[in-house]
Amino acid sequence: METREFSVCSGEEKMRLDMFLCKHLPHKSRSYVQNLIENKRVKVNKKIKKSSYKVNCEDNVIVTLPDPVEMNIKGEDIPIDILYEDTDIIVVNKPQGMIVHPASGVYTGTLVNALLNHCSDLSGINGVMRPGIVHRIDKDTSGILVVAKNDNAHNKLAQQLKDHSMTREYIALVEGVLKEDNGIVDKPIARHPRDKVKMAVVHGGKRAVTHYEVIKRFKSNTLIKCVLETGRTHQIRVHMAYIGHPLVGDPVYGYKKQRFRLDGQLLHARKLGFVHPSTGRYMEFETEIPDYFKKIIDIIDKGHV
Structure with missing residues (x-):
């Protein structure tokens, strides 16, 4: 396991703990950071705090990152309707009845399984269960999704979701x-x-x-x-x-x-x-x-x- 240590600097005080960590762990999603906090892998001044905790100047924040989990989600030869693809993104038309990504108890038949069979270069920001997945639609909702093939594309697309420009x-x-x-x-x-x-x-x-x-x-x-x-x-x-x-x-x-x-x-x-992450x-x-x-x-x- 890897341990990282951060000090709260001027201008960062009163930030939520999860947002503070997102700033210092730029390649990790907010949900990933919140999961670290919920699993007591984050301590502030040697004490467990909630995601909503407002950090103070000179707080000492220690994060214990779990060891990387070996990819165990396998690609499957499932037909997918690809509307567009380049080195950064894949735009797909998901059918009704297909789950977007694996979750507890569901490890096959998802869009991610189909994508892993199609290509191996998907962004790793959301971990082994959700490679490339920037946003989701429900299992029984059909329609268009954009998938990121690298972390840079993922971050830029996620920012557009965050600022409501998509x-x-x-x-x-x-x-x-x-x-x-x-x-x-x-x-x-x-x-x-x-x-x-x-x-x-x-x-x-x-x-x-x-x-x-x-x-x-x-x-x-x-x-x-x-x-x-x-x-x-x-x-x-x-x-x-x-x-x-x-x-x-x-x-x-x-x-x-x-x-x-x-x-x-x-x-x-x-x-x-959306605005293409590279062009x-x-x-x-x-x-x-x-x-x-x-x-x-x-x-x-x-x-x-």
Whole structure:
């Protein structure tokens, strides 16, 4: 194990402990740093502190970094729809039903497994379980993701997510008929206080902002475009359910009794735009909604339900 020691300098006082460490461990993600703190691998003046602790001038911060874990996630010959690729990035169109990266108990069949079979040069910032993964979409949400092939690309893309300059547009079919042509849901999201599987609008949660616009109204549904200003877990699903219009097919936040036999929510990450990490050129990618999504729209448009 490697031990690193840092002193808090002038200008750094009152920073959160996790943010202070992110500054001094620039190639580690904030979630990685928070995990170190939660696992008591960080001491301030020889005492365990929480991520929210505000450091003081001349505090002594000692971090014990775990030994690197040998890569045990294997590449698999799984077809992937690659929209663009160069030496820095891969842009993929993920199908519904595919998990983005391995997690506890799930080590095969993910997008990461497919990517590792396609190429070996993925960024290592997020560790062995999430190589190259800058952002995620839910298993049953389809659409566009950008993957980093090196740490420099990863850091620059992650910064765009952080400063909300990355364009992320989704198409969703929701229950009910929205009255307003457009709107903004600005409500904080956190883990549900009673059901840890779910997220919820919770006072004191992380700020979450979703912009929505009506594309087409049907008798009992509305097709909408959603643009993310922030990127919280299940954000669109939680926000639309909060305003009384859950996504069609959503097994967690949707109606208990569903009219269609679907494998998950009708949500598609249609458009993704960002500044290329090396060239500085703005790039934008767009895909059509999947056939199963189109089929449901056609059914309700013709009044068959």
